[in-house]
Amino acid sequence: MGEAPAFLVDHLENGHSSGVDVNSESKNTEISVDIGDRTFVIGGNHERNNFSIEVQIHDKKSNNRFSPIVLGTGPKPSKSYSAFVLKQGRILVIKKGSPFNDSIWFLEVDSPYVREQRKLLGKEVVAWSKGVKGNAEKPIVISGPSGVGKGTLISMLMKEFPSMFGFSVSHTTRSPRSMERNGVHYHFADKSVMEKEIKDGKFLEFASVHGNLYGTSIESVEVVTDSGKRCILDIDVQGARSVRASSLDAIFIFVCPPSMKELENRLRARGTETEEQIQKRLRNAEAEIKEGQSSGIFGLILYNDNLEECYKKLKTLLGLDGVAPVNGVVEIQGIDLPNEHRVSKMEEKIIVQEAGEAQRNKFVLDLSSLNGGAPGRTRGILVDAIGL
Ligand SMILES: Nc1ncnc2c1ncn2[C@@H]1O[C@H](COP(=O)(O)OP(=O)(O)OP(=O)(O)O)[C@@H](O)[C@H]1O
């Protein structure tokens, strides 16, 4: 998967109902943005929904107004918004009077991810993606047959670099092992609940693995990204394939065992599965190893023979040679805009000018290097403060 395409500002309008700069103290503030035959109405009644801005679509042809499925964690309602139409079916929404880290959002209404989800869910879909400053490192997908040592390697990485990496906690319908804690190792889920959440588009990927359902929720990835850490996903090959096809721009590592015999020994020594489950996992391992090595999903293949050597190679692949653990914090921040401001466009930049006495303070948002997007955060916003 290549870099996500840049989404330069296509057109920005500041009139009524098309890329509007709404400035209202009303509790019913909403903003309407016209794209083609549709008006996207963003905002609405705070009293009805205090948790996330509402989105409605008005189809001008049929004069029908309806609520689409809204994917991703959206922004909390605010007293007023500015909105601009960007390329590739995205609307930039800037909130006023919002707390730190909650001011710049992207509503994807016809991005590749939204089109894919629309097809999958058979319903109208829009998706929120929060804008973050700078470029966080790409998430890391680690796959490999059961027992090869993925979890062991990930634990070593997170122990040595606690402030750099965060684990995406998957959902699973399998029963917890004795040492596993809900919300830490997995979100242990009821099958019908998980299936309903999958239907509702809450998952980045999911698969049936060794007879149970496993999946990565969009929220699990967002929680890690928002904490400023690089997200690690421990998922099977089917899941990796789905992530590869998604717009989550990740790196993909496959871990191979030195032999099937050694894999069997490790699974047995771990002592967490019944004999029947071990046999099932070993049968699946052969196909997984074949696919992992030949499918082209994985750019990086590691052999976990000697654990210490394999861990060293993993660190080299991740560019961590000689990196001191204490210096490992990833540079990723929200964007703190002044509470009261006016928003305008200058060439391909968005100018946010502080209102009131401090009018000379301006923030220039350069969107020319955007990357990422739903599901997950939109990265690469360059912010320049002028006159501060
Ligand atoms: N290089 C190694 N040499 C010997 N034993 C190892 C090595 N790597 C990991 N192990 C051991 O193998 C067992 C399986 O490792 P681990 O649980 O990390 O596998 P996994 O790939 O995460 O499995 P699963 O996919 O089932 O979660 C553990 O008991 C671990 O201590």
Ligand SMILES: Nc1nc2c(ncn2[C@@H]2O[C@H](COP(=O)(O)O)[C@@H](O)[C@H]2O)c(=O)[nH]1
């Ligand atoms: N597709 C996904 N696969 C996942 C996810 N979480 C874990 N896994 C994979 O399942 C097997 C078995 O795990 P175990 O904990 O029962 O031993 C292993 O290969 C994991 O990588 C997920 O969210 N999606």
